[in-house]
Amino acid sequence: MGPIKRVRLSERVTDAIETMIAEGAFAPGDRFLSENDLVKKLEVSRSSVREAVRILEVRGRVIVKHGKGIFIAEPPDEDRDPFTGWLKDNKAPIFDHFEVRLIIEPKAARRAAEKADDESVKGIEKAYGAFLASAERGDTAAMIRFDGEFHRLVAKATKNRTLYHLMKTMTKSLPEGWITSLHIPGRVEKTLGEHSSILDAIRGGDPERAEEMMTLHLANALKDIQASMER
Amino acid sequence: MGPIKRVRLSERVTDAIETMIAEGAFAPGDRFLSENDLVKKLEVSRSSVREAVRILEVRGRVIVKHGKGIFIAEPPDEDRDPFTGWLKDNKAPIFDHFEVRLIIEPKAARRAAEKADDESVKGIEKAYGAFLASAERGDTAAMIRFDGEFHRLVAKATKNRTLYHLMKTMTKSLPEGWITSLHIPGRVEKTLGEHSSILDAIRGGDPERAEEMMTLHLANALKDIQASMER
DNA sequence: TACAATCAACTTGTCTGATAAGAAGATGTC
DNA sequence: GACATCTTCTTATCAGACAAGTTGATTGTA
Missing domain, CATH: 1.10.10.10 (Winged helix-like DNA-binding domain superfamily/Winged helix DNA-binding domain)
Structure with a gap:
């Protein structure tokens, strides 16, 4: 000491x-x-x-x-910074947010499948389990948290710390619309299924499938959000 | 009063x-x-x-x-976000930095080729010209600046502001090694050629080629840096 | 001379007790 | 009731003391 x-x-x-x-x-x-x-x-x-x-x-x-x-004082707008701060101030259009994540995350999932060790996989499994548990008791706030955690841990599993910190920033300042996305009927179940596929691919060391499943996951989420916004 | x-x-x-x-x-x-x-x-x-x-x-x-x-105190690194802050504090390994940029930037170049308007193209041309001028008078500091500017404006041309701000963050906190990369013999000339190709592709509205050229540009830069580090 | 302990002189950190000044309610006078 | 005054809160500032960390010079000793 x-x-x-x-x-x-x-x-x-x-x-x-x-x-x-x-x-x-x-x-x-x-x-x-x-x-x-x-x-x-x-x-x-x-x-x-x-x-x-x-x-x-x-x-x-x-x-x-x-x-x-x-x-x-009024609770200060926590955490002010250019990137995060910009995201919060400007309510980044959800489209832009998804476009960026659709670029980054499938590749992150691929790298994760290539590089993840047992510990990383265990962490991702845990986040998946926590999401599942939150879903079963209908705790949306917790689901949002563990969804972010899932994606962050996938990024972390790549061992690329720049990537991990980037994903941390992005998952912690989500645009409007994301919050409500889990209220879309069926979205929670789909998310669980898609996360499960991604997890499987990473655990099984299948980069191709990991990338594909992540693309599918994000594209599906985006599609559902778009559809729900049009009503 | x-x-x-x-x-x-x-x-x-x-x-x-x-x-x-x-x-x-x-x-x-x-x-x-x-x-x-x-x-x-x-x-x-x-x-x-x-x-x-x-x-x-x-x-x-x-x-x-x-x-x-x-x-x-050291002048506070304006632009503090967990991401920027982390980059500066931790001197992100140059490998990680490139891996992330190799994921993002080719797609950014593609989108830019799809979406850039005249004004955006003019901006990129201007940054290219400034880089060229800096190179001719051997001003390395200015070259670093305008290189970053070039990449930022490509991102901006996508009209995706999330992407733009992300690239801003990344190009403004470069890891060690980047600074010296322009001292590698031939690197400046190659950069000019590669930037020119990217610019042409964007101006010509050729997404395929823009993506390809950006990949080539970053891959070449990384290769040169690696080679120079092994000596 | 070389080296270590001691001391002296800075520094910031904390305490005490006083006075000034802003704010707001109670009070008295008209 | 209207209004000025008083009292009693509050924060703002001052002055002077002592504690404690840091550093470099001084001193003592081998």
Whole structure:
């Protein structure tokens, strides 16, 4: 074990406050504890509290108003960045999103079938299982999560970390429409079947089929989304 | 005119410090003035200075080290997304980088040949011309820039903004090795020839050839880099 | 001389206690 | 009821102290 990291008191106060907020006792817009309350509660000096509050203010977690108090800020649009940020700001047309994924993912599946080791396969199986379980209890939010996880792990199995991180970004900022796609009648069942085929191909080391199945999967999903949008 | 905005002293100190940094007397990594120096220079209390420094630290402009001082931070790599950030932090292996680009870019070139309008073609021609001019005067830095520009504009010509922004991210954070690739004897001339072929195919609306030429271009570049690394 | 321990002088980190100033409700006067 | 004042919250700033990390010079010793 290395030397323990000395952490500033003011930062521990920051953590403490963030924890309090995360615990849910305060809603955005609410007044938070005053500086003096925090001094008493956390038993630190006012300087430390003030520096902690400054930090949280810059981070956009609270808003401080002279004479009035400390207020909980609106939850910041998490994770701002050009690519991710752009995707979120512009609600990337779902067409564009699919066109890119239809280019990348079949090849990713191919490479995965060529290179995946036991551990990678196990991970993908687990994501598939989690998706299945979520589907059985009708938990759409969880399904979205594990669908993304499935695709990310396929990318990861290629051992190409650039590819993996790219897929991570793409699956974590999906365009509108994707969210509702799992509500399309039959889409969940098809997804399960298609994922299963992809998984089989990767497990069996069949690059050709892996690529083909991934293409099919994405093309089917796109087709269903298009159809549901036309109604 | 409305009521003037009361601005906290600590924020004015923040501005003052940022101005000092912007004026260029301090380079990234340099030690900045100490808290006491700032107290004397700006004639404010140490609390205000400390809060200002806290703000700048959270914003990533300075790094504070206990017992050592305040240091100018590396200019924040604007464009931070998990993907961009990861690329920069991890110096993506050049192999991974090329594998991904070999997947994406030929298809991008194909789509560009299908969809490019006159304006897009003109932009690509311009980037090609700028690369050529840079090559003639041996300006490698400019060549790298216009090479990236060429590839970005091809992606842009597809009208797929997701694809464009993705390519922007990739061409703006190139792995080690890329920079030196243009120093490989003959590489510049080959690049010019290959770019020219790609441009012709896009201009002529020949998707098949555009895809093929882009594949060739990237494969050749990779081959040369590999060869030069083995020496 | 070479080397190690000690010391002195910086630095940032934290605490205490004071005053200034904004905000808002209570209070008193008209 | 309308309005100015007062009180009591709040945050903002100040001043001065001491703790603790870092570094380089000084000193002591072999």
